[in-house]
Amino acid sequence: MRIAIAAIGRMKQGPERELVSRYLDRARAAGKPLALTGFDILEFAESRAATADSRKADEGATLRSALPEGIRIALDERGKTIGSAAFATQLARWRDDGRPAVSFVIGGADGLDPAFVQEADLTLSFSPLTWPHQLVRIMLAEQLYRTTTILSGHPYHRE
Structure with missing residues (x-):
């Protein structure tokens, strides 16, 4: 099953991008034996567009047309919060059900289009706090790596 992080906005070179890259490189290596691949950005x-609503609608249309077929997870502070073990278990279920891909979607500065969020298979929150998009990418990349360690029985994750 392919894993992708789709984001509105481009992350500049620097320590944040390097940290995302480091976690995704680890996830790629650990994910191969688990049939988890890609880990693409x-x-x-x-x-x-002139208004926030128009910008979100445009960005939602871009995302809909570009994402691969499969599960779509919207990251939004109003979403569901789950623990790392439950997150890993859910990804493994989708993989075992033969889902071709899972895309995690991070909106732009105005957030995600409400229609896109409604269409998502899951809306996930890392916290009710608002986080900068760079930090959300880092936290998501780390959780994806953590998922591979949980599923493989590696001691990185501790309960």
């Missing part, structure tokens, strides 16, 4: 330009 898909970046899309922010809309230049």
Whole structure:
């Protein structure tokens, strides 16, 4: 099953990008024996529309047309919170059910299009706090790596 992080906005070079890359490289290596592949970053330009609602609608349309077929998870502070073990278990279920891909979607500065969030298979929150997009990518990349360690029985994750 392919894993992708889709984000509105491009992350600049620097320590944040390096940290995301480090966790995703680890996830790629640990995920291969688990039939978890890809761990790709898909970046899309922010809309230049005049209003926040128009920007979110444009960005939602871009995401819909570009994401692979499969599970779509919207990251939103109003979403469901789950622990790392439950997160790993859910990804393993989708993989075992033969789902071709899982895309984790991070919106632009205005957030995600409400229609896109409604269409998502799951809306996930890392916290009710608002996080900078760079930190969300880092936290998601780390959780994806953590998932591979949980599923493989590696001692990285401790309960």
